[in-house]
Each structure stands twice: as structure tokens, then as C-alpha cells.
Amino acid sequence: MTKASDPQAEILRLALHAAPSGIMVVGEGGEIVFANQTLADMFGHRLQELLGQPVEILLPEQHGAAHRRHVESYARHPEPRPMGAGKDFEAISKDGRRFPVEIGLRPAPTNAGRTVVATVIDISQRKAIEERLRKHEEQLEQLVAERTRELRQAQLEKERVLEHLIQAEKMTAIGTLVSGIGHEINNPLYVLSATAEALTEEEDLARCHAYGHEILKQARNIAETVKNLSRYAQPSARYDLQHVDVNASISGAVRLAKRSFRSDGIEIKATASPAPPILAKPEEIQQVVFNIIRNGIQAIGDKGLIEIRTGQEAGWVTVRIRDTGAGIPEEHLKQVFDPFFTTKGPHEGEGLGLYIVRQIVTQYGGMIDAENAVGGGAVFVIRFPLAGQRNAEGRHI
Amino acid sequence: MKHHVLVLDDEAEVRAAVRLQLKDTRFEILEAENAQQAIDLLADNAITVDVIICDVRMPGISGVEAVAYFQRKYPSTPVIVLTGFPDTALAVDFMKKKDVVDYLTKPVEKERLIAAVENAAKGRKLFE
Numbered sequence: 001m002t003k004a005s006d007p008q009a010e011i012l013r014l015a016l017h018a019a020p021s022g023i024m025v026v027g028e029g030g031e032i033v034f035a036n037q038t039l040a041d042m043f044g045h046r047l048q049e050l051l052g053q054p055v056e057i058l059l060p061e062q063h064g065a066a067h068r069r070h071v072e073s074y075a076r077h078p079e080p081r082p083m084g085a086g087k088d089f090e091a092i093s094k095d096g097r098r099f100p101v102e103i104g105l106r107p108a109p110t111n112a113g114r115t116v117v118a119t120v121i122d123i124s125q126r127k128a129i130e131e132r133l134r135k136h137e138e139q140l141e142q143l144v145a146e147r148t149r150e151l152r153q154a155q156l157e158k159e160r161v162l163e164h165l166i167q168a169e170k171m172t173a174i175g176t177l178v179s180g181i182g183h184e185i186n187n188p189l190y191v192l193s194a195t196a197e198a199l200t201e202e203e204d205l206a207r208c209h210a211y212g213h214e215i216l217k218q219a220r221n222i223a224e225t226v227k228n229l230s231r232y233a234q235p236s237a238r239y240d241l242q243h244v245d246v247n248a249s250i251s252g253a254v255r256l257a258k259r260s261f262r263s264d265g266i267e268i269k270a271t272a273s274p275a276p277p278i279l280a281k282p283e284e285i286q287q288v289v290f291n292i293i294r295n296g297i298q299a300i301g302d303k304g305l306i307e308i309r310t311g312q313e314a315g316w317v318t319v320r321i322r323d324t325g326a327g328i329p330e331e332h333l334k335q336v337f338d339p340f341f342t343t344k345g346p347h348e349g350e351g352l353g354l355y356i357v358r359q360i361v362t363q364y365g366g367m368i369d370a371e372n373a374v375g376g377g378a379v380f381v382i383r384f385p386l387a388g389q390r391n392a393e394g395r396h397i
Numbered sequence: 398m399k400h401h402v403l404v405l406d407d408e409a410e411v412r413a414a415v416r417l418q419l420k421d422t423r424f425e426i427l428e429a430e431n432a433q434q435a436i437d438l439l440a441d442n443a444i445t446v447d448v449i450i451c452d453v454r455m456p457g458i459s460g461v462e463a464v465a466y467f468q469r470k471y472p473s474t475p476v477i478v479l480t481g482f483p484d485t486a487l488a489v490d491f492m493k494k495k496d497v498v499d500y501l502t503k504p505v506e507k508e509r510l511i512a513a514v515e516n517a518a519k520g521r522k523l524f525e
Contacts, residue, residue, distance in 0.1 A: 183454060186481030187411055190503035194414035197507045218410075259482070264459045 022101075022120035026055050028113040030071055042101075042122050044094040055118075060092045078107035078114065088123065099124045162339060166359070169352040183259045184225045192218035243277035243387055244285050246317050250308055252282075253289035257297070265303035268293060275310045275317045279387040284360045291353040292321045292380050299325025299378060316366075316383040327372040336370050401444060402514055403427045405435045405463065406452040406479070411503070415450060415479070418507040424448070424514060432458035432466070439471060446474055448517045451497075453480040453487065461487070468496045475517035477501060479510075 022039030453460035
């Protein structure tokens with residue numbers, strides 16, 4: 001370049017050379033007619049070396065031919081092509097180092113013919129950052145996938161342990177029940193054996209028949225009790241749902257509770273209102289009521305009352321169970337149904353009783369709430385959907 | 398003179414079973430399905446009750462309360478507990494207080510029941 005005597009041109013020249021991007025002007029024949037210092041530095045050439053050279057010296061050899069085609073096609077449709085709009089190119093420096101560049105093109109017709117102004121940016125750093133980001137992203141995704149897998153594993157493990165403990169809790173409850181059931185079995189067993197004793201000594205045929213019938217009846221009583229007990233112990237499966245009369249389940253639970261606990265000072269009063277049937281396993285509904293009664297008896301201590309009322313709300317059968325215990329501290333109201341939440345001593349249960357209650361209730365599309373009664377004590381309100389209604393998940397139950 | 402055994406149990410079938418087991422003895426059976434009926438029968442001067450057979454778990458006044466009442470009001474009338482709810486702690490409790498002369502669990506065999514009633518009637522207490 002010749003020294004410009006025009007100060008305006010000199011300023012322009014300085015500005016061009018100081019630009020952060022490489023800038024060159026390519027003549028009609030593909031020769032470099034101008035390059036700024038930035039471009040020369042980028043490619044490791046001296047400025048003077050570049051002028052007049054075919055632009056291909058800036059490209060790796062194998063790209064040369066392709067580039068010439070580009071040039072020709074660009075010459076036919078010269079459109080401004082801003083930075084980033086085209087493909088990234090690979091460029092080559094004087095010492096053979098290859099590096100990625102982004103090129104912007106702008107046709108510039110001059111007196112000397114159609115030239116093109118090319119802006120070149122070395123994007124190796126950007127590429128490196130992009131690559132690093134991509135790797136980071138990959139690592140992150142992998143990490144997330146791993147953590148998700150671990151969490152799922154932990155969740156499965158938790159569910160398995162819980163299932164196990166629920167079964168254990170049921171067995172504990174059965175322990176309590178068994179002593180109660182002892183009565184349910186021993187009474188008919190006594191009647192049965194006393195009748196059998198009489199039968200062995202009886203000569204009157206008609207009386208023998210009557211004794212025989214009595215024995216059969218008592219044997220059936222016992223069988224029914226045993227069947228009920230073994231069904232109670234089974235892990236819950238979603239088959240054999242029946243139309244369940246909630247009032248009957250309540251009576252059953254009350255009877256069991258009265259037999260199971262030494263609680264002579266505690267009255268259990270069930271007021272049954274007619275209630276349409278719900279679809280469930282009867283022994284599970286009985287267990288729900290039994291567990292809440294047990295909870296109430298433990299809350300009451302020596303003397304008190306447990307009141308059970310059935311009712312109906314649009315589409316629901318409701319069961320309200322109230323005890324005259326100390327009630328539930330406000331901060332515990334939300335936790336009472338959580339697994340292992342207990343305020344009892346170490347030998348009074350695992351804290352799964354009410355959790356099981358909620359599991360059963362929600363399994364049938366029902367709801368349960370714990371509240372404190374206005375007159376003191378706790379109230380549990382259970383709502384079961386009527387048989388034939390849809391439950392919350394839209395399943396037909 | 399008739400000898401009476403008062404059977405207090407909330408289940409009619411159980412009372413009938415006791416009746417069946419004691420049918421060939423010298424005792425006549427009186428039945429009460431709750432403590433109040435038993436109290437009324439005991440208060441009836443026309444009847445002498447020799448032995449009381451009493452259940453433990455009953456609705457209303459429980460067997461434990463009933464036994465305590467009998468012991469207070471009729472200390473010379475022996476009480477046999479007949480329960481379907483074997484409860485060692487309760488049995489020990491009864492023994493210590495000497496409120497009952499025998500503690501039987503259902504199902505009890507005929508011979509055992511007859512022996513218990515005979516012993517009670519003769520004034521032989523098991524826990525002495």
C-alpha cells in the first residue's frame with residue numbers, strides 16, 4: 001500500500017488494519033487485492049506476501065477445487081452473506097496449521113471490476129468452547145441419567161422395604177387379633193365339644209340329630225372366623241372386590257376391637273346410617289376401621305369413648321371415627337398418615353397403622369382426613385366412593 | 398334342697414353348653430345374659446345360688462367388675478371364671494385377690510367343669 005497523503009484515507013487504512021476481524025478484498029479473478037493486518041496475522045503471512053495471491057492459498061489444498069466452484073457460483077449470484085449465515089470453513093496458515101474460520105461475504109462492484117469483500121474470523125477458540133460445552137452437556141446428561149437410575153433404584157428399594165414392613169405390621173396386628181380371635185374360636189369350640197360330649201352319651205336318636213346339627217353349626221362358625229383371619233393376613237391383591245356394606249365392616253371391626261384390647265373403660269359406640277355399598281375387599285375395610293379404633297384406644301388410655309358414624313355425601317359414603325383422647329397436635333395433623341410417624345413408645349407399633357389405613361382408603365379411590373374435634377379428641381373422616389362411581393384417577397372401580 | 402349354679406355369659410349357646418355338661422349332676426342351672434340379670438337373681442331370696450360361673454368379656458358390666466361385686470356382696474358364694482380369652486395376667490390377678498375359686502378356659506371338658514363346680518360347692522377353693 002502506498003502512503004496516503006489524504007488524512008481521511010489514512011484514518012480509514014488504520015481502522016481497517018485495527019479491525020478485530022480479518023478483512024480482504026478479492027478481485028474478479030480470485031486474487032487477493034487487499035488484506036488487513038489482522039488477516040495477515042491470522043494466517044501467519046506478511047501482508048505484502050498476500051497481495052496478488054489467489055485466495056486459495058488460505059485454504060487447505062483439497063478444499064481448493066471446491067472453493068473455486070464456490071467462487072464461481074457466488075459470482076453468478078452475488079448476495080451479501082453475513083457472518084454465521086454460511087458454513088464454517090477450514091483455513092490453513094502459512095506454516096500449515098489448520099483452523100476453523102467463519103467467513104462473511106459482500107459483493108463490491110468497483111471500477112476495477114466485481115470484487116468481493118470477505119470478513120474472516122478465526123473461530124478455533126469458539127469451536128473449542130463449543131466442544132467443551134458439548135462435552136460438559138454430555139457429562140451432565142450422563143450424570144442425570146445415572147442419578148435418575150440411582151433414585152429409581154432407591155425408590156424401588158424403599159417400596160420393597162415398606163411393603164415388607166407393612167406385612168410385618170399386619171402380622172403384629174394379627175398378634176393382637178389372635179388373642180381376640182381366641183375368644184371367637186374358643187366360644188364355639190366349647191359349645192361344639194360340650195355338644196359332642198353329650199352326643200356320645202345320648203341314646204335318643206332325635207336328640208343325637210339335634211346335637212349333630214349343633215356341632216356342624218359351631219364348626220362352620222369356627223371355619224368362618226379362621227377364613228376371615230387368613231384373609232386378613234394375605235398381602236393385598238386387587239382381586240375379589242365385593243360390594244361391601246360399610247356398616248357391617250364397622251360392626252366386625254368393633255367386635256374384634258372389643259375382643260382384642262383390655263379396655264373395659266372405653267366404650268365403642270357405632271351409629272349406623274343406611275349406606276349404599278362400596279366396592280372393596282371387606283376385610284380391608286374392616287382393617288381400616290380396626291386400625292383407627294386401635295389408634296383411638298391408645299390415644300384415650302383408661303376411660304373414654306370412641307364414636308363411629310356412617311353417613312352419605314354426594315357420591316361418597318362417609319365414616320367418621322371420633323375418640324375422646326388428647327387430640328392430635330396441630331403440627332402433627334399432616335404427618336399422622338406418614339409411614340413410621342409415631343408418638344407411641346417403642347413397643348406399641350411401628351407407626352404404620354394409619355399409613356396402612358390411608359393406603360387402603362386411597363387404593364379404593366377414597367380420602368381420609370385427620371382433624372381435631374371441637375369438643376376435644378381426634379376425628380378421622382373417611383370418604384369412600386360409592387360402587388360404580390369413578391375414582392380420582394378416572395379408573396372405574 | 399335344690400343346688401343352683403348361676404351361669405353368667407352373654408352368649409346363649411355357651412349357657413346352653415354349660416347346662417348340657419351339668420345336666421346329669423345335682424345342680425340346677427340359672428342363666429343370666431348380663432351382670433344385671435345375675436345381680437337380680439342373686440338378690441332373689443327365694444333362690445339360693447351355690448356356685449357362680451362367670452364369663453370375663455361381656456358388653457356392659459364386664460366379668461371382672463361383676464366378680465368384684467359378687468365377692469363384696471356375697472363373699473361366701475364361690476365364683477368360677479369360665480373364659481374364652483385366656484389371659485394369664487388376669488388369672489393371676491384373680492388368684493391373688495382370691496375372688497374366684499377356679500379359672501377355666503373354654504373349651505373346658507365336662508369332667509373338669511363338674512369337678513370345679515363340685516369342689517366350689519363343697520367349699521374347697523383351688524387357690525388357697
